Amino acid sequence: MKTQKSTVLAILTGLIFLVLLCMPRSSALAAEPYKIGCIFSVTGPASFLGDPEKKSAIMLADQINKKGGINGHPIELVIYDTEGDPTKAVLNINKLIFHDKVLAVIGPSRTPTTLAVIPIAQRAQIPLISCAAGIKITQPVKKWIFKTAQTDALAVAKIYSYIKEQNIKKIAIITVANAFGESGKEQLIKQAPKFGIELVAQESFGPKDTDMTPQLTKIRATPAQAVVCWGTNPGPAVVAKNMKQLDMKIPLFQSHGVASPKFIELAGDAANGIILPTGKILVAKDIPDSDPQKSALLKYIKDYESRYKTNVSGFGGYAYDGLNLLAIALEKAGTDKAKIRDELEKIKGYKGVSGVFNFSPSEHNGLTMDAFVLVKIVNGKWQIIK
Numbered sequence: 515m516k517t518q519k520s521t522v523l524a525i526l527t528g529l530i531f532l533v534l535l536c537m538p539r540s541s542a543l544a545a546e547p548y549k550i551g552c553i554f555s556v557t558g559p560a561s562f563l564g565d566p567e568k569k570s571a572i573m574l575a576d577q578i579n580k581k582g583g584i585n586g587h588p589i590e591l592v593i594y595d596t597e598g599d600p601t602k603a604v605l606n607i608n609k610l611i612f613h614d615k616v617l618a619v620i621g622p623s624r625t626p627t628t629l630a631v632i633p634i635a636q637r638a639q640i641p642l643i644s645c646a647a648g649i650k651i652t653q654p655v656k657k658w659i660f661k662t663a664q665t666d667a668l669a670v671a672k673i674y675s676y677i678k679e680q681n682i683k684k685i686a687i688i689t690v691a692n693a694f695g696e697s698g699k700e701q702l703i704k705q706a707p708k709f710g711i712e713l714v715a716q717e718s719f720g721p722k723d724t725d726m727t728p729q730l731t732k733i734r735a736t737p738a739q740a741v742v743c744w745g746t747n748p749g750p751a752v753v754a755k756n757m758k759q760l761d762m763k764i765p766l767f768q769s770h771g772v773a774s775p776k777f778i779e780l781a782g783d784a785a786n787g788i789i790l791p792t793g794k795i796l797v798a799k800d801i802p803d804s805d806p807q808k809s810a811l812l813k814y815i816k817d818y819e820s821r822y823k824t825n826v827s828g829f830g831g832y833a834y835d836g837l838n839l840l841a842i843a844l845e846k847a848g849t850d851k852a853k854i855r856d857e858l859e860k861i862k863g864y865k866g867v868s869g870v871f872n873f874s875p876s877e878h879n880g881l882t883m884d885a886f887v888l889v890k891i892v893n894g895k896w897q898i899i900k
Contacts, residue, residue, distance in 0.1 A: 554571075555596050555624055560598035562774055566829050571834070574838065575589040584841055587844075589837075607631040607635065618643070625647060626692050626694065643836040644660070644662070646663055649665040660873065673888070678711070682740050684712045685713060685714070688719065688741060719745070730760055734762055765787070795831055796828055798811040807867070814867050838866065868885060
């Protein structure tokens with residue numbers, strides 16, 4: 515009788531083992547999830563930033579979990595929509611930190627929303643990886659704050675180096691009246707003397723303005739040889755259209771804040787001829803095979819477009835890189851927020867969608883001007899010129 519019971523027990527044990535063996539690896543994850551907060555501008559005027567960021571984060575989290583998570587821990591994303599509103603960003607980050615108890619935060623999408631939440635992340639001592647461009651996000655260095663978007667300082671340098679090569683000496687600038695525009699304006703003014711450039715006009719527009727004809731009429735009356743516009747959609751598209759309506763023949767340069775298919779859609783024919791700095795994702799197939807980012811770029815593009823059946827956006831790469839960088843830190847640090855921060859700061863040579871990242875105690879963006887290429891819009895397509 516005992517032998518029979520032993521045999522049955524052995525068979526049951528074997529069956530349980532086989533069931534566990536056949537379970538999908540992701541289903542077998544028994545460890546507590548690593549909870550990561552995300553705050554993006556998923557809806558509203560800046561949805562062209564936040565929507566691809568949300569999709570990219572979800573896609574990567576799924577990929578990581580299918581491979582067994584991080585040290586056996588699945589990633590659980592908690593995503594909130596700021597609608598591009600700093601007040602809602604503040605509410606969202608407080609909820610993530612004090613209610614959801616996340617280990618780290620990715621986002622926000624915009625410079626104004628990021629600047630609004632930085633003091634909260636700093637006080638709570640929680641790592642935050644912004645997806646926004648403003649240089650003031652990480653300069654001066656803030657202990658708990660990192661970012662993946664290329665800075666406006668690098669973007670201005672890229673534009674100005676080309677302007678200097680074209681022997682353009684006098685320019686006009688027109689910038690959006692928010693934190694992103696002010697940061698860009700500051701860099702445009704600061705770096706001009708270094709490149710031998712004189713600013714003969716400085717104009718601005720509101721984020722919701724629909725006509726910049728008065729400002730451009732003033733610029734047309736100056737000796738400006740080119741116009742540099744700094745903002746995010748839809749304003750810069752309006753500037754492009756208004757310049758065409760006014761038959762202004764001088765070159766128009768835009769910031770990396772409009773480096774997405776959405777800008778071409780909004781500006782229409784007026785987009786043609788515009789020059790701007792962008793991450794390499796928009797021209798990934800055209801960059802040399804020797805480029806250290808190329809394999810990461812092509813994989814991201816293939817994965818994103820296969821999953822979502824839509825064209826990739828460079829902005830989604832900011833969240834994709836943010837989660838990948840965080841995964842590297844989590845693998846070494848576990849759930850200790852201070853150690854996660856420390857491990858982020860140690861990352862060197864990470865080849866991402868947005869550039870090759872080299873963090874340090876004095877550098878929390880970790881990118882150089884090599885993260886940018888200069889492109890011209892020709893017949894509604896991006897064309898590398900530098």
